[in-house]
Amino acid sequence: MSASTETPFKEQPLLEVRDFQVELITDAGIIRAVDSVSFSIHRGETVTIIGESGSGKSTTAMGILRLLPEDLAVLSGTVMIDGVDISADPKAIDKVRGKTLALIPQDPMTALSPVHSIGSQLFEAIRIAGAASAKDKDALQARAVRLLEQVHIPTPEKQLKKYPHQLSGGMLQRVLIAIALASEPQLLVADEPTSALDVTVQGGILDLLLELQEQRGIGILMITHDLGVARLISDRIHVMKDGSFVESGEVQQIVDHPATEYTRSLLAAVPVLGPWDETPADARGAHAAGGSSATTTDPALTQTGAKP
Numbered sequence: 638m639s640a641s642t643e644t645p646f647k648e649q650p651l652l653e654v655r656d657f658q659v660e661l662i663t664d665a666g667i668i669r670a671v672d673s674v675s676f677s678i679h680r681g682e683t684v685t686i687i688g689e690s691g692s693g694k695s696t697t698a699m700g701i702l703r704l705l706p707e708d709l710a711v712l713s714g715t716v717m718i719d720g721v722d723i724s725a726d727p728k729a730i731d732k733v734r735g736k737t738l739a740l741i742p743q744d745p746m747t748a749l750s751p752v753h754s755i756g757s758q759l760f761e762a763i764r765i766a767g768a769a770s771a772k773d774k775d776a777l778q779a780r781a782v783r784l785l786e787q788v789h790i791p792t793p794e795k796q797l798k799k800y801p802h803q804l805s806g807g808m809l810q811r812v813l814i815a816i817a818l819a820s821e822p823q824l825l826v827a828d829e830p831t832s833a834l835d836v837t838v839q840g841g842i843l844d845l846l847l848e849l850q851e852q853r854g855i856g857i858l859m860i861t862h863d864l865g866v867a868r869l870i871s872d873r874i875h876v877m878k879d880g881s882f883v884e885s886g887e888v889q890q891i892v893d894h895p896a897t898e899y900t901r902s903l904l905a906a907v908p909v910l911g912p913w914d915e916t917p918a919d920a921r922g923a924h925a926a927g928g929s930s931a932t933t934t935d936p937a938l939t940q941t942g943a944k945p
Contacts, residue, residue: 649719650679674877674880687861721737737822739825787818
């Protein structure tokens with residue numbers, strides 16, 4: 638959790654959302670996927686929206702970024718990004734998206750183009766951000782190397798020549814973060830940035846986000862279904878169910894004193910390590926069998942008529 642909770646926020650929020658709604662037009666009718674949610678994020682602060690799959694958390698993020706199809710999604714409410722009202726003028730998002738605001742998409746395995754090298758995709762992000770000209774290849778190369786170094790990718794010059802399938806999931810996630818940082822954003826939207834990664838790799842990505850936040854003072858909107866992740870990185874948590882916030886508060890309040898049964902269920906879903914058992918596996922198996930060498934029959938097999 639960032640140190641930003643030690644002092645109150647007085648400046649203008651990086652992101653201020655008020656009574657935000659998303660209605661989706663489907664063949665079955667209009668569905669209100671996000672129902673009147675309100676929250677804010679200041680510099681150096683991490684705010685997490687958590688909920689089960691289908692709760693509306695990613696739809697909220699994509700709606701704020703205006704990445705939902707305009708002919709299928711109707712947005713209402715107020716969204717202010719660094720003082721720019723993007724709800725009154727849909728085209729205003731172009732002033733902040735890819736500049737003040739950047740997205741770290743979920744599933745690094747599919748977020749990058751498989752037929753373009755890491756370098757070409759990172760160069761494109763740098764060009765769009767205006768950090769270097771397409772004609773100045775040396776400047777592009779130098780900027781790309783610095784970005785990969787910032788996200789702790791070893792031998793960045795070699796990695797730029799590789800294709801996504803040649804890198805691990807954790808490395809690809811770091812590449813996505815480097816692409817997001819190309820525009821030097823003040824606000825990052827991280828949509829399930831660790832959901833496709835192993836637990837040990839998740840820790841490294843979360844540490845990296847916290848390190849970047851400490852260095853740059855960026856705000857982070859984290860979207861996740863994992864309360865364990867939210868507990869590690871958040872200042873405030875909004876628990877979402879069926880498109881609405883059912884509970885909001887400081888991270889310790891939500892984790893230690895959940896007010897709703899839904900939040901308690903999310904907490905109960907976090908795996909807990911049991912006591913360490915140093916008994917050899919063979920001994921445990923013999924004890925379970927009562928010391929007998931007889932084989933046991935799987936009830937599932939016998940119910941289907943299969944033999945052990």
